[in-house]
Amino acid sequence: MTYYVIKRLGMMIPTLLVISFIVFVIIQLPPGDYLETYIAELESQGESVDQDKIKFLRDQYGLDDPFMVQYFNWVSGFISGDFGYSFEYDLPVREVIGDKIWLTILVSFITILVTWAIAFPIGMYSATHQYSWGDYGLTLLGFIGLATPNFLLALVMLYFANVWFGTSIGGLMDPEYLDQPWSWGKFKSVLEHLWIPVVVIGTSGTAGMIRRLRANLLDELDKQYVMTGKAKGLPPFKLLTKYPLRMSLNFFIADIGSLLPSVISGAEITAIVLSLPTTGPMLLDSLQSQDMYLAGTFLMFLALLTVIGMLISDLLLAWLDPRIRLQGASLK
Amino acid sequence: MFRQLFKARDTWRAPVSVLITGFLSLTTSATAVASIPYFSDDVASGKLPPMEQRIPAEPAIAEFSGSETTGQYGGQLRLLMGKSKDIRLMMVYGYARLIGYTPEHELVADILRDFTVEDGRIFTFHLRKGHRWSDGEPFTSEAFRYYWENIVNNEDLFPFGLPAKLMVEGEPPAVSFPDDLTVRYEWSKPNPYFVPALAAPRPMFIYAPGHYLEQFHSDFTPEEELQTKVEEAGVRNWAGLHHRKNHPYKNDNPELPSLQPWVNSTRPPAERFVFERNAYYHRVDDNGRQLPYIDEVVVNITSKSLVAAKTGAGESDLQGRYIRLDNYTFLKEGESRNDFNVRLWSSGTGSQFAIYPNLNSNDPVWRDLVRNREFRRALSVGINRHEINQVIYFGLAQASANTVLPSCSLFEPEYQTEWTQFDLDLANDILDRMGMREKDSRGIRLMSDGRPLEIILQTAGEGTEETDILELIGESWFKLGVKLHVKPSQREVFRERVFSGDAMMALFNGIDNGSPTADMSPREFAPTNQTQLQWPKWGQYFETNQKVGEAPDIPEAMQLLELYESWSRSRNSVEREMIWHEMLKIHSEEVFSIGLVCGVPQPVVVNNKLRNVPEEGVYSWEPNSFFGVYRPDTFWFE
Numbered sequence: 002m003t004y005y006v007i008k009r010l011g012m013m014i015p016t017l018l019v020i021s022f023i024v025f026v027i028i029q030l031p032p033g034d035y036l037e038t039y040i041a042e043l044e045s046q047g048e049s050v051d052q053d054k055i056k057f058l059r060d061q062y063g064l065d066d067p068f069m070v071q072y073f074n075w076v077s078g079f080i081s082g083d084f085g086y087s088f089e090y091d092l093p094v095r096e097v098i099g100d101k102i103w104l105t106i107l108v109s110f111i112t113i114l115v116t117w118a119i120a121f122p123i124g125m126y127s128a129t130h131q132y133s134w135g136d137y138g139l140t141l142l143g144f145i146g147l148a149t150p151n152f153l154l155a156l157v158m159l160y161f162a163n164v165w166f167g168t169s170i171g172g173l174m175d176p177e178y179l180d181q182p183w184s185w186g187k188f189k190s191v192l193e194h195l196w197i198p199v200v201v202i203g204t205s206g207t208a209g210m211i212r213r214l215r216a217n218l219l220d221e222l223d224k225q226y227v228m229t230g231k232a233k234g235l236p237p238f239k240l241l242t243k244y245p246l247r248m249s250l251n252f253f254i255a256d257i258g259s260l261l262p263s264v265i266s267g268a269e270i271t272a273i274v275l276s277l278p279t280t281g282p283m284l285l286d287s288l289q290s291q292d293m294y295l296a297g298t299f300l301m302f303l304a305l306l307t308v309i310g311m312l313i314s315d316l317l318l319a320w321l322d323p324r325i326r327l328q329g330a331s332l333k
Numbered sequence: 334m335f336r337q338l339f340k341a342r343d344t345w346r347a348p349v350s351v352l353i354t355g356f357l358s359l360t361t362s363a364t365a366v367a368s369i370p371y372f373s374d375d376v377a378s379g380k381l382p383p384m385e386q387r388i389p390a391e392p393a394i395a396e397f398s399g400s401e402t403t404g405q406y407g408g409q410l411r412l413l414m415g416k417s418k419d420i421r422l423m424m425v426y427g428y429a430r431l432i433g434y435t436p437e438h439e440l441v442a443d444i445l446r447d448f449t450v451e452d453g454r455i456f457t458f459h460l461r462k463g464h465r466w467s468d469g470e471p472f473t474s475e476a477f478r479y480y481w482e483n484i485v486n487n488e489d490l491f492p493f494g495l496p497a498k499l500m501v502e503g504e505p506p507a508v509s510f511p512d513d514l515t516v517r518y519e520w521s522k523p524n525p526y527f528v529p530a531l532a533a534p535r536p537m538f539i540y541a542p543g544h545y546l547e548q549f550h551s552d553f554t555p556e557e558e559l560q561t562k563v564e565e566a567g568v569r570n571w572a573g574l575h576h577r578k579n580h581p582y583k584n585d586n587p588e589l590p591s592l593q594p595w596v597n598s599t600r601p602p603a604e605r606f607v608f609e610r611n612a613y614y615h616r617v618d619d620n621g622r623q624l625p626y627i628d629e630v631v632v633n634i635t636s637k638s639l640v641a642a643k644t645g646a647g648e649s650d651l652q653g654r655y656i657r658l659d660n661y662t663f664l665k666e667g668e669s670r671n672d673f674n675v676r677l678w679s680s681g682t683g684s685q686f687a688i689y690p691n692l693n694s695n696d697p698v699w700r701d702l703v704r705n706r707e708f709r710r711a712l713s714v715g716i717n718r719h720e721i722n723q724v725i726y727f728g729l730a731q732a733s734a735n736t737v738l739p740s741c742s743l744f745e746p747e748y749q750t751e752w753t754q755f756d757l758d759l760a761n762d763i764l765d766r767m768g769m770r771e772k773d774s775r776g777i778r779l780m781s782d783g784r785p786l787e788i789i790l791q792t793a794g795e796g797t798e799e800t801d802i803l804e805l806i807g808e809s810w811f812k813l814g815v816k817l818h819v820k821p822s823q824r825e826v827f828r829e830r831v832f833s834g835d836a837m838m839a840l841f842n843g844i845d846n847g848s849p850t851a852d853m854s855p856r857e858f859a860p861t862n863q864t865q866l867q868w869p870k871w872g873q874y875f876e877t878n879q880k881v882g883e884a885p886d887i888p889e890a891m892q893l894l895e896l897y898e899s900w901s902r903s904r905n906s907v908e909r910e911m912i913w914h915e916m917l918k919i920h921s922e923e924v925f926s927i928g929l930v931c932g933v934p935q936p937v938v939v940n941n942k943l944r945n946v947p948e949e950g951v952y953s954w955e956p957n958s959f960f961g962v963y964r965p966d967t968f969w970f971e
Binding site: 031033037038041054056057060061063083086089090091092093096097156159160163164169170171172176179180273274275276278282286 | 411416417418491492493496566567568569572573576577580583585599601602603604605631633635636638639642643646648670824825826828829
């Protein structure tokens, strides 16, 4: 087992290097560079920029360096925790990302918890009451959640939250609490705003999870050990949670791998529509304006978390499910 | 003759006399002057001197006209912006300039007490005695000296030489500082760009707070100390550090002393920026009370697409940016619920959108065709501008060529109307006479090499407004036997295609400054810049001093360039006005760009309690600096 973990960890380094190279190439692929985007943006509002100034900035940012030089500067800095410089914000990347990441984790975390809290009972109910009215009704509700475009739902909810409850539009708190220390008022204001992104992002995830849990449970419910348990007089709920539910959790553990990166990326589209102070809109902006070090650093973090997440879910699966563990061993 | 040398010469005299009388009344009533509540604690504790000592000995006195009234102190003005970089607009809205425009586009001294211009080439600036930076340090000719000697003439900071507007035909000015309050710039030839550059929405800063910046300058700070600061900031060298600290336009350094009415107090990155009132601001109202009236300006950053929704929910007190005419009905709906009103200002661009035939196209057949003025005229009269106005703009706009606006002093009706009538017969007639009589089975005319006349028109594809307009144009051009295909692409890609000559035609904003005066540069009307989409390569040629691009090779374009150059050498407004008219005339006859409609109203949302915001105004970048020329420092809350 230890050998396996070390081998997996060793594989992560070349994987991440390849990813970093691909990421960098792709960010650089579109014609032009950050400064051209910047000039274009200024000019669309009527402003203009001196050519001399541009030349100076190009030099300062090292945009005329050869591609490989730029790449190595960036990658070598990564090891020492220097992620480069964000042109857009005129600040080191670390400072730009720093603040946002906590709010992003907060939103994502609560969303995930809410998703689980809704999806598990419904999934269990649907599986145990297959083809009943309740099953159909909840499935329909889930599908509506899955099929409604998130951004539309977000806009509709924003509008009515404002008209009915007077919640300020967008963001995670009322503007007067931004950059203020935490207080009871700020906490309440956050709660007031938080439910919209949680519901919007949660709806689609919930539906998917309900369906998978239901399908997995249905596979197990007809098995003989369930019958035996029933025959022995185990209470239905205890029987369900003790045996078939645990058997059908593999998909859930495997999901953790992809969950980890989504915790810090947030749901981009929804975050943009809702103007959440999370990392999603920032990632999109930096990609659009070719703010390459900021975008690259983001994507590298996502890659790193994906790789780690996959490792964690593999290890958890092996630990949780003896079938996987023992089959793997017998192959050797 | 001498009086006409510079229009501003006439205009500064009046304010000076007002100033003096104003100053007299001020000194007599100084004891009665109320203090500013915002600073009362600081003044009481001795942190700040009282108001009389914070304003210059001869402050600038705000003029109130029409329904404007003197106001009361206090309040917080909330604005919405789409990106944290947009806080630079506070430099535009604040509009404290050495020399600034009035709403009538006259140039008057503002930060300066007054200024004189001799022969269009010697500029003498007189500062206000006792004027201070926002940190309380004196603002004297030292600030100009620091900029001149330690910034622009420092090889590390300006490796590529002086900014273009300080150079006249390659020659730098002789700058002298006769005393603490006087600065003189002297060229051997006229420099008509200098004063407008100081009054521009993005002004040329020819002064800098040396007392603050010296700590980042290698001439004043030992290398080791500087090196640690450079590393902390994560920049390449001390020059990068100095530039980062000294970005008066970007407004991103809260420590940088300023002369604006409100000074940023929030370090980016942030979602909410608070601009606090400048305790040493140089303007007062006619009771001698220091401006601005409003204590704080709060800029909330949200996503661009939410600005209209948030404004409609009453979350902005003064909003024009990121809202458009198609938000009008939504905003009106929120008016009564959220206690604001929506005003319709006129927009300042020469034409909301204009079609630019690419005279530098790589396709030789097409290039010859668009270089023929008859063809451009035919396309122009083949557009039903009335229909566009009715369908897209509720009939609130006006059909126009891509030229100056009716409100402009240089306006002549024929500039707007020539070749903008809708006349399909005339257009067909012109195309027939050009020899394109043959058509294919769809009824599309054939070009000289037998290809059908299909135009691929590039747009920056940002909104539905563009595509809606092009849909209408496509229909009427089809009746001329011209097929229009629209290709939206991302803005950078769009520009690359036009610059390289791959694009046949492009749709983009019209002339930026629709109401220039004769003293403003006519650069937009001559091939001087790569971003002029009808002749990018000619513009690039001029911009790069003949190094890259192509030389203009049609007589009218060459003539425009000659006129532009003679404008640069001109010494007075009369000469400049003649040049302007000649250029505008060539434009309207040649139809180098095809204008559509102008005067599309710009909704401006104003809190009902906010006073002194004009009912009607012009919302333009240059020369109005959006709200700048209406002086937001005189706005106040009831």
